[in-house]
Amino acid sequence: MREDSARSCESSTVTFETLECWVREQVQRRIQEIIEDEVAEFLGRERYQRRGDVDASRGYRNGYGKARRLSLSSGTITVRRPRVRNTEERFESRLLPLFQRRTKEVGDLIPTLYLHGLAEGDFELALRGLLGEGAPLSPSSVARLKGKWQAEYEAWRSRSLGDEEVVYVWVDGVYVKAGFEKEKAALLVVIGALRDGSKVVLAVETGYRESIQSWAALLRDLKARGMSTPKLVIGDGHLGIWGALTEVYPAAGEQRCWNHRIVNVLDQLPKKAHAPAKALLTRIPYAETRQEATKQKGTFRNWCHDKGFSKAAELLDVDWERMVAFYDFPKAHWKHIRTTNVIESPFASVRLRTTAAKRFKRVENAVAVIWKVLTVAESRFRKLDAPQLLADVAEGVQFRDGTRLRNGRTWEEAAD
Numbered sequence: 001m002r003e004d005s006a007r008s009c010e011s012s013t014v015t016f017e018t019l020e021c022w023v024r025e026q027v028q029r030r031i032q033e034i035i036e037d038e039v040a041e042f043l044g045r046e047r048y049q050r051r052g053d054v055d056a057s058r059g060y061r062n063g064y065g066k067a068r069r070l071s072l073s074s075g076t077i078t079v080r081r082p083r084v085r086n087t088e089e090r091f092e093s094r095l096l097p098l099f100q101r102r103t104k105e106v107g108d109l110i111p112t113l114y115l116h117g118l119a120e121g122d123f124e125l126a127l128r129g130l131l132g133e134g135a136p137l138s139p140s141s142v143a144r145l146k147g148k149w150q151a152e153y154e155a156w157r158s159r160s161l162g163d164e165e166v167v168y169v170w171v172d173g174v175y176v177k178a179g180f181e182k183e184k185a186a187l188l189v190v191i192g193a194l195r196d197g198s199k200v201v202l203a204v205e206t207g208y209r210e211s212i213q214s215w216a217a218l219l220r221d222l223k224a225r226g227m228s229t230p231k232l233v234i235g236d237g238h239l240g241i242w243g244a245l246t247e248v249y250p251a252a253g254e255q256r257c258w259n260h261r262i263v264n265v266l267d268q269l270p271k272k273a274h275a276p277a278k279a280l281l282t283r284i285p286y287a288e289t290r291q292e293a294t295k296q297k298g299t300f301r302n303w304c305h306d307k308g309f310s311k312a313a314e315l316l317d318v319d320w321e322r323m324v325a326f327y328d329f330p331k332a333h334w335k336h337i338r339t340t341n342v343i344e345s346p347f348a349s350v351r352l353r354t355t356a357a358k359r360f361k362r363v364e365n366a367v368a369v370i371w372k373v374l375t376v377a378e379s380r381f382r383k384l385d386a387p388q389l390l391a392d393v394a395e396g397v398q399f400r401d402g403t404r405l406r407n408g409r410t411w412e413e414a415a416d
Contacts, residue, residue: 027077031070031077032080035079035093036082038091038093038094039061039082039084039091042084042087043059043060043061043084059084059085059087059091060084061082061084061085063082064082064083065080065081065082065083067080068080068081081093146368146369149368149369149371149372152372153367156371156375157204157205158225159225160225160226161222161226162225162226163226164192164194164226165194165195165394166192166193166194166202166227166228166230167192167193167194167195167230167231167390168192168193168230168231168233168333168336168337168393169192169193169202169230169232169233169234169252170190170192170233170234170235170340170342171189171190171215171235171239171241171343172189172235172236172239172344173186173187173188173189173207173210173239174186174187174189186208186214187204187206187367187370188203188204188205188206188207188210188214189201189203189204189343189374190203190204190218190222191342191346192230193336193342193390194390195390195391195394196383196387196390197383197384197386197387197388197390198383198387199342199378199381199382199383199384200378200381201371201374201375201378202227203218203221203222204367204371204374205221205367206367210238210240210241212243212244212247213244214240215239215240215241215243216243216244218244219244219247219248219249223248223249229249229251230249230253231252231253231329231393232253232254232255232325232326233245233249233252233253233255234255234256234338234339234340234342235255235256235340236340237256237257237260237261237318237319237322238260253325253328254322255322255326255337255338256319256322257340258284258285258323258338258339259339259340259341260339260340261316261323262281264315265277265281265312265315265316266278266312268309268311268312269312273307277309277312280296280299280303281316283299284297285323285326288401289327289401290324290401293324297316297317297320300313300316301316301317327399327401327402328399328400329393329399329402330389330393330399331401331402331403332384332402333384333385333386333389333393334402335385336384336385346374346377346378346381392404
């Protein structure tokens with residue numbers, strides 16, 4: 001069907017209605033030309049050039065193999081792989097490796113669709129709508145791909161981290177209920193900011209209710225594989241990560257997530273008081289200095305006492321020093337390290353699908369697919385603002401209220 005459509009595009013004037021088909025035909029033609037060029041380079045002569053005595057041992061062309069469909073994100077094309085005979089080494093195309101049926105982008109599309117609610121039996125219909133009728137996809141091929149992800153995940157989770165200097169770390173967890181499991185399992189997720197400002201997924205592991213023991217086991221594994229001590233760890237105040245840090249990385253700084261804290265405080269208030277309370281609460285983490293943040297906290301406390309909401313005021317005082325730890329880091333990084341948004345954003349699609357996770361017979365099967373989705377998201381992670389300041393943080397340079405210190409004073413104080 002695709003070949004007939006391509007031929008009709010080639011024989012008619014290109015219009016808006018036939019543009020996609022025409023472009024796909026041009027791509028198909030160009031890919032075929034590149035493969036032919038690869039063969040010519042491999043044999044040392046063009047297609048119709050006679051073999052001389054010098055290159056007689058290089059082999060010769062012998063027609064073509066069976067036409068192969070290749071799925072691109074823009075549709076499916078058909079290419080023919082040239083046969084090469086009588087050579088000492090096997091011809092291998094760099095553009096189209098043997099047995100390859102889809103591009104990396106198409107492979108990345110499958111886990112995303114899976115977590116957005118498609119069962120295996122629905123894939124063929126959905127993907128053919130996106131990639132064309134000729135797309136070489138089926139439920140069995142999707143199942144094989146998931147098996148490949150499992151193998152890739154096992155290799156990924158044992159890789160060395162010695163070459164990655166981690167500066168900041170965000171932690172969070174999500175609960176997954178699989179079909180044959182009686183209890184939900186917590187997936188512990190760690191994302192790190194490296195010295196160059198890039199963000200990477202460091203760990204995706206199962207744990208028991210985000211306990212101290214589960215987090216400690218994960219951190220010990222990261223440390224054994226070479227992960228350096230992070231300068232700051234950002235997470236929800238209820239996680240067992242904080243107890244685990246004292247065991248494994250006692251020198252790491254701690255920052256509680258302001259988004260979680262604001263939600264927890266609002267839960268102590270009647271709904272009619274949420275709007276004015278939130279307006280007061282959000283001023284605190286956006287204050288320009290630690291002193292100003294403390295002042296804004298006092299304003300909220302006074303408001304609570306006037307309204308009779310003393311419990312909400314008391315909750316805001318809990319772990320106060322860990323709530324304002326971000327003031328000891330560059331101001332350009334505050335928007336990244338005040339909250340766990342760095343990990344919440346790519347994890348949002350995973351959270352939305354946990355209620356539909358009964359398609360996973362075992363939690364272990366869910367981990368590999370969720371890991372794949374997060375690694376696909378990783379390719380779109382933005383670097384931290386002012387990435388050059390990560391080197392200062394990594395080297396232990398001190399900051400006060402976001403400003404770099406010189407001999408214990410800010411640059412402005414030193415100038416005076």
